[in-house]
Amino acid sequence: MPYDPSAFPPFAVTVDLVVLTVRRHSLCALVVRRGEPPFQGRWALPGGFVRADEDLAAAAARELAEETGLCAHDPAAPAQGKGAHLEQLATYGDPKRDPRMRVVSVAHLVLAPDLPAPRAGGDAYSARWAPVEALLNQGGYAREGEQAAPLAFDHAQILADGVERARSKIEYSSLATAFCPPEFTVGELRRVYEAVWGVALDPRNFHRKVTGTVGFLVPTGGTTTRQGGRPAQLFRAGGAALLNPPMLRPEV
Amino acid sequence: MPYDPSAFPPFAVTVDLVVLTVRRHSLCALVVRRGEPPFQGRWALPGGFVRADEDLAAAAARELAEETGLCAHDPAAPAQGKGAHLEQLATYGDPKRDPRMRVVSVAHLVLAPDLPAPRAGGDAYSARWAPVEALLNQGGYAREGEQAAPLAFDHAQILADGVERARSKIEYSSLATAFCPPEFTVGELRRVYEAVWGVALDPRNFHRKVTGTVGFLVPTGGTTTRQGGRPAQLFRAGGAALLNPPMLRPEV
DNA sequence: ACAATAGTGTCTATAAGACAGTATTGA
């Protein structure tokens, strides 16, 4: 087909965010309550329109900052700094995914350390961390006193894809450290793996594995007893992005 | 930001295809020659606009059929059948990636067996298989008699991302069989791995590995001598989608 | 006979799973 820019069907393009964190030993996602139709009153992933002169990753980082105050840290971007890991996840463009119009949504995945509490942006909706297990359950998610309902639009599918990406990516990359504060112990890192995978890991074999993988962890010299028990060494993430050999996820 | 569908910036949405195959022991991609500006005369990935009522995967499958006659086989779709493997790759939306207008392109990755020769669709441009190594070289790609030039738009980046996806995905999935004809030998499969990874593999260890992974290969009972030497057993792809443990790519 | 490819077997090094046992804190 000749590339005729004057005769193209117009689309709206949005970004949706799968923002994951580990809270109280379970994997949680950020959801917001919709204040208007369609799906009014239902929970949805945060997101919004891409602006006319804005890159996709920039739009995702802007929405993330608006929702959480987090500073995104795109691994592709040279700008280093504190903040969450952000990467593109996938694009969803079913013609009927939004009942009002043709909307193509470029979903992004964000991995963040445990945050105090989500704060709503300038808008009047509420935002909340919810366990992904509840969000993905048949029957949907509700907080106390609400009717249980599935996520709006195709957001349950997007969330499921994001969770699966996170679960597989911590196998062969050092991304699990994105769920941790800047300094963390081996036990804290193990509890991240356990929460994301939903399995129990042998603490001794885990310790041997992560401390034996060069470039994964760098000791800071400090120790902490914030988990109770014997003081544990503190580490920060090493430079290695890929783990070789990978962490093995036990068969479920 | 409130979700206001009446005030959104309009985008054009396209699909671009990274169609890979293995020919003469090297990994090749399908490129088409642009017949009009911008980048007139340059090589580019095949692609085109998504129609107003068309799903993204359907648009990619339609473009693939127009360019190659291949029937796409989306693993997410229930419709089984012969044809190439198709999956979404990533989405590219830099505001300046097309000099004429704001275009967001949803790139798809296609893995196909060696085909007789690309046929142009109804259009007047030429299509061609080109080794990815040449396409990604600094300085760009040219056939004989042409000036070497990089791929049009951001297609070199899209191709590089597609090649990297294919290289990593054949490690832990059975996707390498998508490069093979319906029946193939262990040696032919090994040459696929060697071409995609650009390394030499030990034929004996490779044979032990692939025949020992349950669900990867199913013997058909036939044999062939099309590679010369002792007759080799013929196999077809087994049902397993994931290889556990994975194939290990030798460090480069 | 010889070259070429297919296929089997064997040794070794690495690493994962299971789990005993020691170390160091707070209550």
Added chain:
DNA sequence: TCAATACTGTCTTATAGACACTATTGT
């Protein structure tokens, strides 16, 4: 003291890498 967590070490098993050797074809 005990409970809890951190850490070290040891045994077994699985598997990858290296490579010797045999099998079956075409020329």
